[in-house]
Amino acid sequence: MVNLTLIQRSPDPEQVDARARERRSIASRIRAMGQSRIGALLLLLATVAAIVWANVSSGSYSTFWETHLTVGVGDLHLDFTLHALVNDALMAIFFFTVGLEVRREFAIGELTSWSRAMVPVIAAVAGLAVPALLFVLIAAGSGHANAWGVVISTDTAFLVGALALIGPRVPGRLRVFLLALAVVDDIGALSIIALVYTESFSPLPLVIAALGLAGVYFTRYLRGGRGPVYATLAVIVWLAFLASGVHPTLAGVAIALLVPVYRPDRRDVEHALDLARTFRQSPNTEYARAAANSLRESISINERLQSAYAPYVAYVILPLFALANAGVVINQEILASAVRSPVTWGIVAGLVAGKFIGVFGSAAVLRLLRLGEFGPGLTLDRIAGGSALCGIGFTISLFIVDIAIDDAAVQNEARVGVLAASVIAFVIATVIFRVSDAMRPDVDAGQTLARPVDAKRDHVFGAMDAPYTIVEYGDFQCGFCLKASGSIQEVHEVLGDRLRYIWRHAPLTEFHPNALAGAEAAEAASLQGKFFEFERGLFADQENQRPSDIVRLARELGLDVEKFERDLTAPEVTGRVRDDMLDAEAMGITAVPTLFINGRRHTGPYDAQSLIRALGAETVDGAPAGHR
CATH class of the missing domain: 1.20.1530.10 (Na+/H+ antiporter like domain)
Incomplete structure (x- = not known):
């Protein structure tokens, strides 16, 4: 696997940290398997x-x-x-x-x-x-x-x-x-x-089963004690099926x-967090029970x-x-x-x-x-x-x-x-x-962009017919991705319309607990035409990306907040993020940011001048990048 980190002669702390993250990620996948x-x-x-x-x-x-x-x-x-x-x-x-x-x-x-x-x-x-x-x-x-x-x-x-x-x-x-x-x-x-x-069939017990199933449906509205009610009704329904011949x-x-x-509701999650903070400030049995129940009920x-x-x-x-x-x-x-x-x-x-x-x-x-x-x-x-x-x-x-x-x-x-x-x-x-x-050849494994850039699917900053392309797989809570975004912005200032930039999601959920929520929020914002504005907002405040922070950002950007909250759990939103993550896995991406320059995986430093040289671009005055 190739980690995208700054390459220096002496070990860089970021490089060491990225390698440690990769080892932990691999260990976690092994445990899951x-x-x-x-x-x-x-x-x-x-x-x-x-x-x-x-x-x-x-x-x-x-x-x-x-x-x-x-x-x-x-x-x-x-x-x-x-x-x-x-x-x-x-x-x-x-x-x-x-x-x-x-x-x-x-x-x-x-x-x-x-x-x-x-x-x-x-x-x-x-x-x-x-x-x-x-x-x-x-x-x-x-x-x-x-x-x-x-x-x-x-x-x-x-x-x-x-x-x-x-x-x-x-x-x-x-x-x-x-x-x-x-x-x-x-x-x-x-x-x-x-x-x-079903060999023999008796309809009368199924009437009892139907009443039991109706009870199962309405049990969700009870404020508490649902477990014993579910268990009792389940036994009744099972006995009725047994008696019916089914x-x-x-x-x-x-x-x-x-x-x-x-999916967990934002308000339920926020309420659980508030109770957890209350328990932390005043530890006692009542607060502990309330916090635990609230966390459980949010799922x-x-x-x-x-x-x-x-x-x-x-x-x-x-x-x-x-x-x-x-x-x-x-x-x-x-x-x-x-x-x-x-x-x-x-x-x-x-x-x-x-x-x-x-x-x-x-x-x-x-x-x-x-x-x-x-x-x-x-x-x-x-x-x-x-x-x-x-x-x-x-x-x-x-x-x-x-x-x-x-x-x-x-x-x-x-x-x-x-x-x-x-x-x-x-x-x-x-x-x-x-x-x-x-x-399957190992020589090119993960070195070529697996999914070509698609104007209908991808978030593209710049002209689609631009001669130079950077595709980034990243995580909104990753400090390295923040640095890469700054470098790419500098490249865009130099190359202008000759560069198109595409962001794809690869949230490291094991290390950044809010990264997946941030990715889905960005996709929800994209349904209102504000993907890159939301991306910049997330990068600007990486430490505060809880549900309330995400909704606050949507409000600040002028989004329809009610629609935004509905879209957070929409299948097209969650499915898009999942697809990007599976694409990243297929290419062996275990650390971010991972950049693809004109369709090929970038393995060097990602400062602006290095990226321009990797693109094979010339600067505005016609001289090769780095030789003006």
Whole structure:
């Protein structure tokens, strides 16, 4: 990685600090990747443990998971096996977290803008349809063609973990694409479970469920004590789904879709900060409780629940599910049966070939037709690796095996197919990513501007047809970026209309807590034609960029403050900043400012004379820069 710092013979403090920031940034990314891997590793270990247990002592494995539990009072009681407890109760929590993610993506995430969502949505739909079609074609004569739902879903936990483990260099944009695809994939899988794999149906309990769901919706208006109310209503809704015949795990999805999600409101954040300052001045229990509650309430319930439940789902529920469902007895007879089984081959073909053809094929067609947004880093070779990873259909595949196939022997064949397909998909993805990275030249990695200057997209200061161009990736709270802006202003004073300057966002959120908010505020200001005025305002007061400071600056610049505050959370604003950040990651930018001079990355000092020489420009009197 190349850090843009002043190059001197003796170590410069700024250079040393930039290098330290880069090391901390890399360490943070490694920790984040490690967290993704842990969940996938536990899932894999539980799968291996289940297979070993089932083969060493198949009797004890079956007996343990068929152990009955009875819970109730008087004449009212529920009778569950341990296997059903995991699949019907604990997995409802898993589907609840899936529903929370779906709700968030449609409200404030990737699926808020059709232009950004088009590619993953179409790829996900094709990735649902093609595998199902392949399975039906292969398993048509087996009597189990109705189990096509086994091949439709990608395991998000394994997908994220595998991408962290074997993915390409700078996988950011591919990861965003695959997560958006996984959300749509989950919606399709959940809909199919509800519509296709509901065996018996009783409408009356669903009336009770509907009343419970209405209660879940209106609970948001309670001033306090919402947690116990949510929990009570969730149990009622789950029991009603169970009694109706609709698979009770879908209760988790229905509840999650009604949980509110929103970006933190500026006034709530300011109130929390005021209470925190009050507590700091007068530490006591009452102020501490008020500050903690205010901070918590400034974050949406959806995001708080995701944060609270995610570790339990990744580290407990999914491994338990694998332990309860992946126990396939593997012997010569079963393997021979699986090799001859059209169900097994239908699953392998559907997950491995079907997912790849559906996801990669649709993405390639969209790229050929220039439809949808791809962005730097989301190349076809990386999409190919991600499409192969989509063939890991573990959790929901095993889940549907249990509810779509009654024959125990065929269930074993199906599970062998799911496990084999997941291993094959992982190996193919590994090969694709390794070959792709090996063929990608390192010589020019990050040295050429990945996204060309676009007058419709970029913030351009100067004439679009100017012969000289400086593109800066920067952070409004970075002192080095402030110095660079001064140098670029000097260059503009010398070159005038012969220079065009473009700013792009690369906020270092780990070191500058308000940098992301500043970037989004600048984009909101740009919707009123005041981007560069807002940029200068942010640079002029780098120490004060809290929400109230940002709104004050908007007022001072004469912006429509109400519109400005609405635009702060608009999808086009947050999406634009995110796209710049992903572009920066794709080019290996880990320190700012990073400048591109006429499309090439600048590696030297960034004082005005150095930049003019790098531009290859001549000064007004015709002499080369620095030789007047």
